[in-house]
Amino acid sequence: MQIFKLYLSLVKLHMKAQTSYRKSYCIEIFAYFLQMGLHICGIFFIFYHVKTLAGWSLWEVLYLYGITSTAFSVAQLVGEKFEDLYIYIKSGQFDQLLTRPVSPLIQVAALSFRVERVGSLIQSIGVLCLACVKTKVYITMAGLGLITTSVVSMFVIYYALFLASGAFSFWTLDSNEIFNAFTYGGIEVSKYPLSIYQEWMQALFIYVIPIGVAGYLPAIEIYKKPSELMVWTPEVLYALPIALGFLGLTLAYWHFSIRHYQSTGS
Amino acid sequence: MSRALKQESLIFMRENFKTYVAFSKVEFLRYLGFRLSNIAGLFTNIFFLMFRAAAFKALFVNAALIGGYPLEYILSYTVLSQVLLMVIPQWGSVGVAEDIRTGQIASDLLKPVNYYFMILSKRIGVCLFYLLMRGLPVLIVGTLLGLFRCQPDFFHVTVGIISVFLSIVIANSLHFLVEAAAFWLESHQGPKRLLSVSLYFFSGAFIPVALFPPWAKEVSSLLPFQYTLNTTVNILLGSSESLQLLGLQVMWFLIMIFLCLICLNRGIKKVTLHGG
Numbered sequence: 001m002q003i004f005k006l007y008l009s010l011v012k013l014h015m016k017a018q019t020s021y022r023k024s025y026c027i028e029i030f031a032y033f034l035q036m037g038l039h040i041c042g043i044f045f046i047f048y049h050v051k052t053l054a055g056w057s058l059w060e061v062l063y064l065y066g067i068t069s070t071a072f073s074v075a076q077l078v079g080e081k082f083e084d085l086y087i088y089i090k091s092g093q094f095d096q097l098l099t100r101p102v103s104p105l106i107q108v109a110a111l112s113f114r115v116e117r118v119g120s121l122i123q124s125i126g127v128l129c130l131a132c133v134k135t136k137v138y139i140t141m142a143g144l145g146l147i148t149t150s151v152v153s154m155f156v157i158y159y160a161l162f163l164a165s166g167a168f169s170f171w172t173l174d175s176n177e178i179f180n181a182f183t184y185g186g187i188e189v190s191k192y193p194l195s196i197y198q199e200w201m202q203a204l205f206i207y208v209i210p211i212g213v214a215g216y217l218p219a220i221e222i223y224k225k226p227s228e229l230m231v232w233t234p235e236v237l238y239a240l241p242i243a244l245g246f247l248g249l250t251l252a253y254w255h256f257s258i259r260h261y262q263s264t265g266s
Numbered sequence: 267m268s269r270a271l272k273q274e275s276l277i278f279m280r281e282n283f284k285t286y287v288a289f290s291k292v293e294f295l296r297y298l299g300f301r302l303s304n305i306a307g308l309f310t311n312i313f314f315l316m317f318r319a320a321a322f323k324a325l326f327v328n329a330a331l332i333g334g335y336p337l338e339y340i341l342s343y344t345v346l347s348q349v350l351l352m353v354i355p356q357w358g359s360v361g362v363a364e365d366i367r368t369g370q371i372a373s374d375l376l377k378p379v380n381y382y383f384m385i386l387s388k389r390i391g392v393c394l395f396y397l398l399m400r401g402l403p404v405l406i407v408g409t410l411l412g413l414f415r416c417q418p419d420f421f422h423v424t425v426g427i428i429s430v431f432l433s434i435v436i437a438n439s440l441h442f443l444v445e446a447a448a449f450w451l452e453s454h455q456g457p458k459r460l461l462s463v464s465l466y467f468f469s470g471a472f473i474p475v476a477l478f479p480p481w482a483k484e485v486s487s488l489l490p491f492q493y494t495l496n497t498t499v500n501i502l503l504g505s506s507e508s509l510q511l512l513g514l515q516v517m518w519f520l521i522m523i524f525l526c527l528i529c530l531n532r533g534i535k536k537v538t539l540h541g542g
Contacts, residue, residue, distance in 0.1 A: 023456070024452070026456065027456030027460055031456060031459035034460065046473070048477075049332045054324050175303050176306070177306045185314060188317045192324070197320045
């Protein structure tokens with residue numbers, strides 16, 4: 001409870017700083033709105049030329065996209081700043097974070113909070129709901145459970161990726177762009193059915209970074225699609241435990257890295 | 267007023283050509299220092315290339331032509347768009363907003379060079395770095411993976427290289443204009459985000475403009491964004507309208523330089539108003 005209160009007051013302070021340039025801020029909110037809109041446009045443009053993609057219709061793909069971007073928006077709200085952690089490390093500001101009696105994870109979460117991201121989140125949930133209605137996913141307890149598990153597991157995985165990216169920057173400073181291949185690359189992959197990718201990519205996004213387990217496998221279950229994956233896949237039931245296991249590994253990596261962190265000062 | 271301004275700038279440009287080349291060179295060398303960072307970025311570029319290529323291949327499973335283009339064309343386009351992604355900047359800072367915020371611009375303006383051309387020549391150095399260290403390796407990997415299947419002729423490569431240069435100037439000038447908004451808004455974050463989003467989508471870096479539905483193509487042709495990456499890639503892939511495309515780019519090139527010089531001229535007055 002104490003931690004939550006601290007988080008809220010940090011967010012409040014941070015928001016005050018953000019909104020001090022009002023005109024620029026309004027434009028920024030619009031820009032984020034446009035960004036999501038254009039991403040969705042991209043999917044519509046693809047389906048302007050074809051009826052189905054690997055047997056999936058427009059709205060089924062939009063369901064996949066809805067799951068992905070809802071989970072990713074939440075992950076960004078609490079973990080996006082891990083990507084910029086190297087800036088804090090370089091300038092020595094990270095030491096400031098460490099001296100405070102609050103976990104750096106909470107502080108990064110507060111720094112990551114941006115109101116315009118809440119806008120993206122609402123848009124994502126809108127797309128997801130619309131896709132569910134259009135594809136006639138009748139809301140049964142089982143279906144609802146699958147969708148929730150899917151979103152939560154994927155959120156956990158994206159958060160873990162942000163965390164790993166932050167931990168990586170303790171060692172290499174600004175080389176954590178490599179994680180963009182898995183975070184933003186992960187969005188690219190999980191917004192389309194996983195079966196369209198080559199075998200090694202499927203294996204990568206199931207065994208190494210289990211985004212496929214969280215998004216694609218539950219979707220197969222929901223739409224009763226034949227699984228055309230060329231790799232052996234775990235059961236849908238394991239999505240959440242696997243995601244939490246992945247988070248556990250990255251947390252261990254984070255703690256290991258932070259123990260070896262030796263400030264910038266001399 | 268603007269004509270006098272332009273003439274003055276041209277004289278500046280001629281007299282200080284060597285200085286500008288030195289700016290480019292120093293930036294190029296500075297970026298050479300971040301080797302590991304570039305390798306990380308290269309890795310990401312190649313991953314994205316493979317993801318995109320796989321998605322487009324799935325699109326062509328039941329069709330030989332989509333939007334009038336064969337798979338080979340779209341794949342080659344995807345390779346070249348990843349090659350040029352960092353060369354023709356879609357996002358990132360050109361340094362203007364930072365200069366305004368920190369006050370660095372005051373000392374830069376004292377230098378006997380035009381601030382806009384100084385920023386531009388620095389950026390050209392950076393873009394050349396990305397062309398050699400990021401673009402070329404992506405092109406080689408794309409070719410080795412069998413994704414790049416285009417053998418451009420001498421004419422299109424020559425026009426293409428001119429076009430790369432024009433694109434670099436147009437894209438960087440767009441960033442310059444938007445960051446110069448900091449003269450008036452005190453923060454450039456909003457406008458900058460808006461530019462990156464539009465540039466990334468309408469330049470064809472996300473989906474080739476060739477695959478846009480007709481109405482979206484029309485919208486796109488009215489905006490400056492597609493005359494960067496999309497036009498250059500089309501020329502390099504041997505478009506039959508290469509010269510017309512280049513003509514349009516030259517038009518936007520001149521418009522951008524003109525706008526940037528005017529904006530700088532107005533902005534400088536604003537800075538003086540801020541004082542100290």
